[in-house]
Amino acid sequence: PSEMEKWFEFWKEERMNWYKSIFTHPENLGFYEHEKLAHYAKKAFDINYEASPIGKEMEGIHWRGDWDLAGHSKFSGVDQRKLYPQYRRDFWRC
Numbered sequence: 459p460s461e462m463e464k465w466f467e468f469w470k471e472e473r474m475n476w477y478k479s480i481f482t483h484p485e486n487l488g489f490y491e492h493e494k495l496a497h498y499a500k501k502a503f504d505i506n507y508e509a510s511p512i513g514k515e516m517e518g519i520h521w522r523g524d525w526d527l528a529g530h531s532k533f534s535g536v537d538q539r540k541l542y543p544q545y546r547r548d549f550w551r552c
Contacts, residue, residue: 462500466521470503473519477505490515498522 470489478484486509492502500521506514531538 462521462523466501466519470519473517474505477507477516481507483509487516496520 474487474489477487481487486507488506488508490504490506492499492504495502500523502518502520504515505517505519507516508514527538530536
């Protein structure tokens, strides 16, 4: 949890780098940061391609916090967390 921001930024850049590696005009790629967020989102970005024939948004990258796994735990009745004694805390399973 303390490194969530770091890993969100890492994967956001990894996704952009992948698009840059396959597009002939990577200068047309950019991030769009959502100002209005869904109730579960901490951050939300789209990767846009300005000259795309299928529209601007290529991919959405959203930091959803623990929304999904907490929901699965609640509705399935199965705790999706795992205790790591060396850290003296539990984490959501991925």
